[in-house]
Amino acid sequence: MKKDESNIKYVFLTIVTFIIFFLTWQLLAEFDIVGKYMPSPVDVFRAFVFKLSNIGPDGSLLSTNILTSLKVSLLGFSVAVVIGIPLGLFMGWYRLFDRIVKTLFELIRPIPAVAWIPLMIVWVGVGLTAKALIIFFAAFVPCVINSYTGIRQTNPALINVAKTYGASNFYTFLHVGVPSAIPMIFAGMRVALSTSWGTLVAAEMLAASSGLGYMISMARSFGRADVVVLGMVVIGALGYIFTLLFSKIESVINKGGTV
Amino acid sequence: MKRKIAIGFVTTLMLSACVTNNIAAETKAADDFTSLREAYADIEPLTDPATIRYIGTIGLQLSAPIWLAYESGGLEDAGITLDFTPASTGPLSIEALTAGEVDLVGTGIGGIAVGTIQGTAQMLCYINSEASVQKFYVAGDSPLADAEYNEETGFYGTAEDWKGREVYMPAGTTLQYLMGYSMNKLGLSLQDITPVYMDANNVNTAMYAGKGEVWGIWNYLCYAASVEENGYVPVIEGDDVGIYLMTAYCTNDKVLDDPVKRAAIEKILEYHFATIEWMKESEENMYFASEVMQQWCEEEGLDISVDEMHRYMSDSTFFGLPENIEMWTEEVTNDHGTMIKALDDLQGIMDFYVEQGNYTEDDRAAMIENQNELFDVDILNAIGQ
Numbered sequence: 014m015k016k017d018e019s020n021i022k023y024v025f026l027t028i029v030t031f032i033i034f035f036l037t038w039q040l041l042a043e044f045d046i047v048g049k050y051m052p053s054p055v056d057v058f059r060a061f062v063f064k065l066s067n068i069g070p071d072g073s074l075l076s077t078n079i080l081t082s083l084k085v086s087l088l089g090f091s092v093a094v095v096i097g098i099p100l101g102l103f104m105g106w107y108r109l110f111d112r113i114v115k116t117l118f119e120l121i122r123p124i125p126a127v128a129w130i131p132l133m134i135v136w137v138g139v140g141l142t143a144k145a146l147i148i149f150f151a152a153f154v155p156c157v158i159n160s161y162t163g164i165r166q167t168n169p170a171l172i173n174v175a176k177t178y179g180a181s182n183f184y185t186f187l188h189v190g191v192p193s194a195i196p197m198i199f200a201g202m203r204v205a206l207s208t209s210w211g212t213l214v215a216a217e218m219l220a221a222s223s224g225l226g227y228m229i230s231m232a233r234s235f236g237r238a239d240v241v242v243l244g245m246v247v248i249g250a251l252g253y254i255f256t257l258l259f260s261k262i263e264s265v266i267n268k269g270g271t272v
Numbered sequence: 273m274k275r276k277i278a279i280g281f282v283t284t285l286m287l288s289a290c291v292t293n294n295i296a297a298e299t300k301a302a303d304d305f306t307s308l309r310e311a312y313a314d315i316e317p318l319t320d321p322a323t324i325r326y327i328g329t330i331g332l333q334l335s336a337p338i339w340l341a342y343e344s345g346g347l348e349d350a351g352i353t354l355d356f357t358p359a360s361t362g363p364l365s366i367e368a369l370t371a372g373e374v375d376l377v378g379t380g381i382g383g384i385a386v387g388t389i390q391g392t393a394q395m396l397c398y399i400n401s402e403a404s405v406q407k408f409y410v411a412g413d414s415p416l417a418d419a420e421y422n423e424e425t426g427f428y429g430t431a432e433d434w435k436g437r438e439v440y441m442p443a444g445t446t447l448q449y450l451m452g453y454s455m456n457k458l459g460l461s462l463q464d465i466t467p468v469y470m471d472a473n474n475v476n477t478a479m480y481a482g483k484g485e486v487w488g489i490w491n492y493l494c495y496a497a498s499v500e501e502n503g504y505v506p507v508i509e510g511d512d513v514g515i516y517l518m519t520a521y522c523t524n525d526k527v528l529d530d531p532v533k534r535a536a537i538e539k540i541l542e543y544h545f546a547t548i549e550w551m552k553e554s555e556e557n558m559y560f561a562s563e564v565m566q567q568w569c570e571e572e573g574l575d576i577s578v579d580e581m582h583r584y585m586s587d588s589t590f591f592g593l594p595e596n597i598e599m600w601t602e603e604v605t606n607d608h609g610t611m612i613k614a615l616d617d618l619q620g621i622m623d624f625y626v627e628q629g630n631y632t633e634d635d636r637a638a639m640i641e642n643q644n645e646l647f648d649v650d651i652l653n654a655i656g657q
Binding site: 067068069070071072130131134135138139218219220221222227231233234235236 | 364385389390483
């Protein structure tokens with residue numbers, strides 16, 4: 014009963030927060046307090062309805078833009094997860110491997126995704142692969158760092174128990190280290206996912222004829238601030254949906270709790 | 273030991289910075305603006321000095337007159353402090369103007385369209401036509417390089433030659449308009465080719481990387497020696513196809529309502545027209561102007577030689593005061609109504625924007641309805657007197 018009451022309170026507070034936020038935004042836009050260029054929530058909603066069935070100003074429907082961006086973003090994210098997580102785990106567990114790889118990783122880490130665009134054009138061209146690689150470079154870093162940190166935090170007592178029972182280093186890595194790192198791995202994947210969304214605009218600068226980032230860039234070129242904000246809201250909303258999905262998956266996989 | 277190395281490194285850096293600054297100062301001092309300053313001799317200074325915040329793109333033809341007036345000290349003599357902000361595109365400049373962050377904008381047709389449709393920018397004058405610096409290139413071994421020149425269309429190739437070609441160009445820009453306009457001349461549309469939309473600088477990168485078939489590049493990128501050296505051939509050029517691509521100065525009503533700023537804007541335009549007349553006077557003047565522009569590009573990290581800049585600067589039509597007064601006052605009637613010639617010159621690209629869904633016919637109608645507010649002729653008339 015108490016838990017239900019708490020949930021109801023939480024939902025109520027969330028709704029109230031949203032209402033206050035949107036009202037404030039509407040007032041700020043209505044009275045030009047933040048400048049002429051700021052669309053109101055009503056303008057953004059109208060732009061949303063418009064984009065459901067109209068291709069202007071960017072040439073594609075909102076649904077097309079969402080699907081295109083999902084393809085690019087999820088492809089880049091998936092590759093980042095498949096490469097980044099094992100890399101981080103191995104770096105965190107095997108000292109020699111860490112020493113070999115770490116310097117190169119630290120050199121690549123601070124390079125912003127946009128900086129990779131000219132090289133991507135030369136190496137890979139301008140298709141989906143190139144755009145996904147831009148996303149990969151952004152999402153890869155949190156996957157590696159969190160996996161690395163997660164496995165390094167494995168309880169030494171558990172490692173010792175495994176060794177006492179004759180487990181090999183690799184067996185201990187796989188059955189003690191990796192499960193222990195799961196909460197941090199999932200935290201890294203959440204960060205990587207939001208980074209993937211955040212890098213969409215940069216990736217779609219490479220070459221695009223649709224996509225949410227492309228829609229935002231084009232809307233800006235034609236003075237459609239309402240469509241720009243719509244793009245931002247949709248990116249945010251999709252990011253939130255994926256975060257919720259992730260939490261569900263994590264709670265299933267990590268139902269035993271932290272090791 | 274490590275500390276000594278670090279101190280040595282930092283000291284070297286500091287010394288090299290000082291040396292670089294001194295070299296830069298020497299080079300600037302050697303520039304002789306005497307001839308240009310003589311062109312400003314009849315211009316009276318302002319009664320009240322003013323600071324004008326200007327936004328424009330570095331190294332472009334449209335920025336040349338104001339940059340020359342600034343670099344020569346002409347604007348300073350007039351009592352104008354020019355606060356220059358670089359921008360990458362016209363629409364971004366108009367954003368800054370709308371937000372009240374700048375007083376004067378130099379922009380191409382993208383910014384002109386946004387500003388006039390939103391009603392947030394007043395057009396002061398046209399600077400030049402940049403049709404000549406919009407070009408599409410192919411590699412020397414491309415079938416299009418061997419295609420016949422069509423006198424009727426003004427570019428190379430037939431409809432069959434162009435169908436399905438992969439064309440790299442920036443979306444929503446004058447290059448996309450040029451391609452659409454050219455394809456229409458062959459009875460085709462943008463759907464009959466394979467457009468790949470990307471930023472202009474990325475198109476340039478793709479061209480040199482050999483990715484793609486046809487590349488749309490503009491401004492000084494077209495005049496780089498490496499274009500010819502690498503065997504790239506122009507197959508469509510804006511001037512030959514017959515499009516109008518104006519660039520303009522814009523301001524907003526807040527600036528025009530401020531008497532001090534309005535007087536300063538008027539003075540800047542006086543210097544602007546005087547500079548254009550001076551550039552057109554002789555080849556020597558145009559070459560000097562190119563040297564000044566090249567120096568500016570170099571300071572900002574843009575790689576272009578003086579000869580390349582000269583070819584770029586020479587390949588343009590700058591509009592003087594009489595031409596502007598004519599465009600701002602002469603009325604024409606077309607399918608969309610009666611309007612001044614300056615607005616009529618925008619209808620070609622508006623047709624394209626409306627067809628692409630970037631703007632609507634309502635947007636065009638608003639532009640035409642508000643033309644008297646959007647195209648300010650008073651300042652031009654004041655200068656003309």
